[in-house]
Every structure is written in structure tokens, then in C-alpha cells.
Amino acid sequence: MGLSSYEEHRQKRVDENKKRLEELNLVHLSQSLKNLSPKPSPMKKSASAKSRTGEKQIVAVRRSARVASNPTPVYVEVSMSGLSLPRRSSNYGIGRGAVWNGVYATDEARANAIEKAEQLVSKLEEDGFPTLVRPLLPSHVSSCFWLGLPKYFCTEHLPSTDTTLTMVDEEGDEFPTIYLPRKTGLSGGWRGFAIEKRLADGDAVVFQLTSPSVLKVYIIRASEQEASDEETRED
Numbered sequence: 001m002g003l004s005s006y007e008e009h010r011q012k013r014v015d016e017n018k019k020r021l022e023e024l025n026l027v028h029l030s031q032s033l034k035n036l037s038p039k040p041s042p043m044k045k046s047a048s049a050k051s052r053t054g055e056k057q058i059v060a061v062r063r064s065a066r067v068a069s070n071p072t073p074v075y076v077e078v079s080m081s082g083l084s085l086p087r088r089s090s091n092y093g094i095g096r097g098a099v100w101n102g103v104y105a106t107d108e109a110r111a112n113a114i115e116k117a118e119q120l121v122s123k124l125e126e127d128g129f130p131t132l133v134r135p136l137l138p139s140h141v142s143s144c145f146w147l148g149l150p151k152y153f154c155t156e157h158l159p160s161t162d163t164t165l166t167m168v169d170e171e172g173d174e175f176p177t178i179y180l181p182r183k184t185g186l187s188g189g190w191r192g193f194a195i196e197k198r199l200a201d202g203d204a205v206v207f208q209l210t211s212p213s214v215l216k217v218y219i220i221r222a223s224e225q226e227a228s229d230e231e232t233r234e235d
Helices: 005-024 026-036 042-053 107-127 151-157 190-196 222-234
Strands: 131-135 163-168 174-180 204-211 214-220
Touching: 107 131, 107 204, 107 214, 107 222, 174 190
Parallel strands: 163 214
Antiparallel strands: 131 204, 163 174, 204 214
């Protein structure tokens, strides 16, 4: 069976290409270039073979001379599943153990409490003891429970070293508190007093220093002043 016209045409093209390659001498040139290609280095061959063996070498770790004599640290994995971060309160200024309900006093109630406290101070000054009015803010009655005092009052009337002052309320109950002269304020003990007396934002506290270590305390509540103002408006 003879070749088809397509096969004859294909064979003719193959013969022409082979003849053209022979004329250009490309076959011999390709073979000569292949013979000239560099052989792989025996060093690289041995290195690659060594890397495939998977052998590990123990090498001494370089350590600072300052800590070379210390024992090698041992690291142990610790599970974090039992730990949790404390959740922050959504109400600003309300901390653990706080009794303040997060309600801010109105400017009018705050001003009225201060005014009434100053009227009380004018009467107490007749006793001849140093007195002080301290309007309360959220940080005084919640969160950190820190009560700062005016520097002039601390310098003139309070001890110059850390000491315990006794606060006495209007019923005669005593509340020890720590006074820090460097920070000019009351620290430990003030928190318990604020919670016990349910102090709130806007209240005004009057201190009367009846002795070097005793503070008589009077409380003017802003909530009572606000309620009194509402009754006056209704009348």
C-alpha cells in the first residue's frame, strides 16, 4: 500500500530539514558543546550526598562570657487555657467594691453641696480648729479610692511623715486611715470609709482637725441638695 499524499509531503519536509541541518553543521556543533559542558564538582557532589544522609552534628553554642558559668536554661511549655484577662467595666470610674451607682451629680446639686459645706465651716471655725471642705469626684468614691488634700492644709496642719489618722463621723464612729504627706492625701482606710458612708459624686466632705491625728468628718450629700431643689421648684 502506497503512502498518502500527506505522508509523502511530510516525509519530503523531514528530508529537507535534515539536509538543511547537515549543511549548517548544527548536529556536530550541538555534540561538541555537550562535550565541553563542565562536569559536576566532586566536592559539591559529596556535600550534597552528605546533606541527604540526614546526619546531625552537635555544635557547642556560643555564649556570652558574662553568663557562661550559669546553668543552661530549660524551657517548658505552659498551657494558657486556664488563664483569662480581667474584663474591664463598661462604666467609667466604677471599680471593685465601689458603691457609687455611676450617676453624676448635676452642677447645681454640686454647687449647693459646696455652699452648704462652707456654711458649716463658718460655724465650726468658731471652735478654733482647722477646717477644710473637700468636694468629691468619681475617683474619690470608686476605682482607686484616693483622696488628695490641699497642699497648704497638709503643710500647715498635718504630720510630715506617714502616719495613721483617725476619722470620726458625726455618730462618733472611728475610721483609721493612712495619710501620705509626700502625696498629700489619704490612702488606705479611706476606701472603707467611702463605702461605709456610701459617698457619691458631688458630695462635699468637711474635715475638722480636732487633734494632730484626729479628723472630725461631716458629710453634705449632693443627692439631698438636688431633692431639696426639686421640692422648691414644685412649690
